[in-house]
Amino acid sequence: MTSPLTLVSENRSFGGWHRRYRHAATSTGCDMTFAVFLPPQAENGPVPVLYWLSGLTCTDENFMQKAGAHRVAAELGIAIVAPDTSPRGANVPGDPDGAWDFGHGAGFYVNATQAPWKAHYRMHDYVVHELLALVEANLPISPRRAISGHSMGGHGALVCALRNPGRYLSVSAFAPISNPMDCPWGHKALSRYLGEDREAWRAWDACELIAGAGERLPLLVDQGEADSFLAEQLKPDALARACAAAGHPLTLRRQPGYDHSYYFIASFIEEHLRHHAAALHG
Template sequence: MSIQTFGHEAFFMQLNSDIKSFGGRQRQYTHPSQTLSCEMTFSIYLPLQAEFGPVPVLYWLSGLTCTDQNFVTKAGAQVYAAEHGIAIVCPDTSPRGDSVPDDSDGGWDFGLGAGFYLNATQPPWSTNYQMYDYVIEELPTLIEQNFPIDSQRQAISGHSMGGHGALTIALKNTARFRSVSAFSPIVAPTQCPWGEKAFTHYLGGDRNDWLQYDACSLVAIATDQLPVLVDQGTGDDFLETQLKTELLVETAQAAKYPMQIRMQEGYDHSYFFIASFIGEHIAFHAEHLTD
């Protein structure tokens, strides 16, 4: 067990697993989160290069119903992270625990596993659902204090709800990240059923409060620009109703925000899609993370 000072209290981090992969280590840890008021789990891949000095880091945000393990076990990213000498950090997708409120209707698109990477303002969600602060503040501090990470070389990526999270977090923190990418992102959650349900509960009924977590809205007002890569499968069942990639294309063109937005013929919403192109995404980030 590693003990680290966080704020003014002793901070504990428990190692759950440590597996060798492509010369590096794939690890999973659990820690008590002050931000989310519950115990949280995250995974980190440390390439062999981390044994000799600080390495750049890619934060990966997963989608609805996922945990920290979906990307770790299905994406096949370790071989590319090892090649480029990049650490990958995968947080969970929401707060967890018996005391954390969930969707009372038992839906999978809200509540546990569906934190939407925002800071909830409405009770009872506001006590635990502070995923934006967790991803942007608490978790990076924990990572930088305990692992050989170069905090000046950070990138972020994600899938679906996590693609939404990666885009919005990067667009709001352009000085922190060097690049951002996404697979099948929810680009306009204020205009789709998934986003409308989650935002109504987490943020309340004023739609103006929702815009700070909407990628299209943020692109439209952006003054600083990051390198952006988005891949979307044309065979994705959620494309028309939930993801609406065309809105990001239109907004980026109108705002003169250069982005690589690639429509990949026949690919669906699954991790088979992610595994097919994750090597290109890590190479994209490596280009911008290299000094």
């Protein structure tokens, strides 16, 4: 049987393999590219997996090249899958103003309902359903899953876990956009993808989802205190209030001196990987 995956590139890394694949995606109506790190243990059978969702302007390449995660993932026997952050292609509309915080590279991990975005911008379905089924059917990856992400991807990780109880064994985030209904990035994205009815936005906001969450999966969140987006865009205090009100377990670690960059992610990714390994191998 012909594989639905086309291998784009591969690199040996810490005894395992970093590979990039391209495939035709039905949920987004375009070709999608994703990266996977397979640890050495994958040569002997399926391994558990961490899905990583990246932030605004990123592709599948940013995390794999900058986070320094392969060494620890190889030690722990965990695969990492990193999808792109949006649909792309000549037929996929981008920001009509050419801005970087909407459209290409800024899918926000929602299912758009408004034209012209709804034909392609269904990143939630892609990440939660199509991508999982694809990698578990074609790669030595088991259905023992964790999810994490950064900024827009941190928002995506929280929302994917909260909306889909039982699908992931653990969740974490770096500097997530915690309350997109109440920040400029979120307002721009949600109003265009979902329309102006703010009630429709609640299903895509972690702070709104916490109260009715179907499981109380503990949240691990790291936030740099020198992050230039902290006050206006990220709103960790809103997440803390929502978790406290709902009795939802949250470990919010405020890291002095750290900004929004991959230097921040690389500094704490090992602790996140070990957090996920405890659940994935438990």
